[in-house]
Amino acid sequence: MTMNIRKYIGLTLALICVSMYSCMSPSGIEVGAPTPEITSLLADGSEFKLSQLRGDYVLLDFWGSWCPPCIRESPQVVAMYDRYKDADLGDGAGFEMVSVALERTDDGWQKAAKRLRMTWPYQLADVSRFVVTSDIAGDYGVIEVPAKFLIAPDGTLLSVKGSFQEIRKILDSKQK
Numbered sequence: 001m002t003m004n005i006r007k008y009i010g011l012t013l014a015l016i017c018v019s020m021y022s023c024m025s026p027s028g029i030e031v032g033a034p035t036p037e038i039t040s041l042l043a044d045g046s047e048f049k050l051s052q053l054r055g056d057y058v059l060l061d062f063w064g065s066w067c068p069p070c071i072r073e074s075p076q077v078v079a080m081y082d083r084y085k086d087a088d089l090g091d092g093a094g095f096e097m098v099s100v101a102l103e104r105t106d107d108g109w110q111k112a113a114k115r116l117r118m119t120w121p122y123q124l125a126d127v128s129r130f131v132v133t134s135d136i137a138g139d140y141g142v143i144e145v146p147a148k149f150l151i152a153p154d155g156t157l158l159s160v161k162g163s164f165q166e167i168r169k170i171l172d173s174k175q176k
Contacts, residue, residue, distance in 0.1 A: 029141040035060075035155050036139040038100070040124045043110050048124060051155065056094045057084075057171065058151040062142050064102050064131070065112035070146045074116040076164050081120055089174040093153045101125040102134050102145055 029036075038050040038060075050058070061077055063070040077097075084095035097120040101109040109125050128134040132143050140149060142161075150159035150167050159167055 029157070029160055031157050031160055033157050035149075035151050035157055038098075038124075038136055038139075040126070040136070042121070043113070043123045043125075044121075048122065050098065050151075053096050053098070053122070053151075054155050055092070055153050056096050057089050057153060057158075057174070058096045058098055059167065060140075060149040060151060061097065061099045062102060062137060062140070062145050062147040063099060064145050065109040066104070067145050071112075071116070073146055073164075074118070078117050078119075080164065080167070081118075083168075084171055084175075085120070087171070088176040089171065090176055091153070093174070095171070096120070096122060098122040099124070100136055102131045102137055102142075103127050104129060 035050065038048070040048050042048045050060075059080065063074075063077075065071075077099075081095075081097045085097075087095055089095060099113065099118060099120070099122065101113070101124070103109050103125050104127070106125060106127050110123075113123055126134045126136045128137075131137055131145060134142075137143070140147070147161050148159070148164075148167065149157060150162060150170060152158045158170055162170075
């Protein structure tokens with residue numbers, strides 16, 4: 001009986017925290033808004049700033065190696081990268097993919113990325129006990145994964161938590 005009460009209290013507290021966080025999430029995360037900067041280290045240890053990719057379309061993909069829906073959709077993420085990585089999207093714009101692994105520990109996400117054939121160079125992890133406490137996820141209002149954002153060459157958001165179909169439609173309309 002005591003264990004059930006503890007589980008109930010723990011679940012209730014977790015739901016309250018998620019509810020409070022979602023109310024405090026950034027209100028400026030909408031199509032047309034400027035993209036929050038991301039400054040981090042990539043998997044290879046090099047420094048990265050999202051703004052260094054200005055001039056290209058960028059798909060920002062929040063995922064987790066522990067997340068079954070993320071693993072299930074990874075073939076679509078890889079296919080999207082393969083489809084657009086060499087595409088001419090007009091005015092000299094190319095396509096880049098940035099993956100942000102939201103992880104509880106720094107172990108394993110790189111192995112998962114390799115196993116899932118995530119071969120693009122811009123991969124990083126934000127290690128936090130809970131997704132909702134990740135600074136990077138918080139800047140984008142991400143409280144669950146997977147979540148995708150399509151960024152225009154000028155650094156504004158074209159799609160917020162969009163579907164693959166929506167993102168493909170936007171990119172196909174830009175393709176020369």
